[in-house]
Amino acid sequence: MRLDVYFGAHSVTSADVQGRVVVVIDVLRASTTIAVALAHGARTVIPFESADEAVTRSKSLARGDYKLAGERKNQMIPGFDLGNSPREYTREAVEGKTILFTTTNGTSALIAVQPAREVLVGAFVNFTAVSAMLRAAARAQSDLAIIAAGSDRHFSLEDAVCAGRFVRSIRRGITDVSMNDGAQASVQLERRYANDLPRLFAESAHGRALADMGFAEDLATCAQLDGYPVVPVYHDRQVTKLGPDRER
């Protein structure tokens, strides 16, 4: 089976994901936020490329049933209910709600991979849960693609390292895996940061930017390995969860 890692959603073509099981990673912060929202009982997360599209969709829903959510340049969008800080997605805020979600990088990555057979959303907070699904797919000889979404078209260290962790987990005990150079590189990068996610965020440009903007506590949330063990699945243009609710 093939196991390929791509850096940047913009570099992915239909042929790269067609028929594959795909995981989209945007650790800081869209993937983490989606996992936290679903773990706290959000009914569904619907990604939109633009804020306008999210607002348009909201008009077909009852006011109490949805939250307008997302960011531009890391900040909440004026008039929206929630930003892209996972700590805002408490059970009180999101339980039973439809989250209409738009972010700079993570949501466009989800939209780019629609030709895939199955699309999961991965981060450190739901690593083992998503990894179990990917390992099962690999054992069934499904080809896999991991999209390290990156930031503003460019490579992000934290997404690459998370991708490398998935690659390492998937390969364990599975022979006959063909990897592209992105997968090879992500495994090398992961070795350096495997047990020190705070250091990873301190050395990544986006991590430093978030800390500078006052989101240091978000970084601590994003580093909670397996803290929100849900499997977010993107299907019919929305993300719902396979895993259990987090204990209340």
Add this chain to the structure above:
Amino acid sequence: MRLDVYFGAHSVTSADVQGRVVVVIDVLRASTTIAVALAHGARTVIPFESADEAVTRSKSLARGDYKLAGERKNQMIPGFDLGNSPREYTREAVEGKTILFTTTNGTSALIAVQPAREVLVGAFVNFTAVSAMLRAAARAQSDLAIIAAGSDRHFSLEDAVCAGRFVRSIRRGITDVSMNDGAQASVQLERRYANDLPRLFAESAHGRALADMGFAEDLATCAQLDGYPVVPVYHDRQVTKLGPDRER
């Protein structure tokens, strides 16, 4: 000063290179071939995105003055004089000639970075010569961008490792360097392969593909560190050299 590494020419925007000193790396094989051609006395190398454009330009030149050169899918283009194998670019073949050159990845990377202040072509075969230029630019507080051109829109291990080697060299003795995540990652990757380029090519997808197609000797040429110490400069849509001819 800024020192950024970008993976894939397609991910580079004008803003990323505007006003900077840029080096374009396509180790297998366009950058290596350009360095070898210039070291062997080629007058100039003119990159074209398509074979048709190269043929059209050839009609304005005397038949003895040029070579049509390049590849598609690693193979020579029908009717052309030279492929993309650096070993074909002997002094006998190229001295005094204009090389009309088109390759799948390397030439489009050169064309993408035209807003740069200065564009160099780097590989392992001319590493120290190009590195000296980059270090001089860095000491003069020029911002630098290194383009690891990659393959078919995707990340290439060998280009990333060569980029990391440049980053390591540029940073030595220079304080106050701001790097993007691509630069951080390339340094990590370079550590693994620094002293074993044959292993690097054996682990890279493009290296393995070239070996399978019968180009194993090309890999040996591409691994000749400082074997062809010229500084290719891309200016006015052509590449000429700053360094001396290789000894005859």
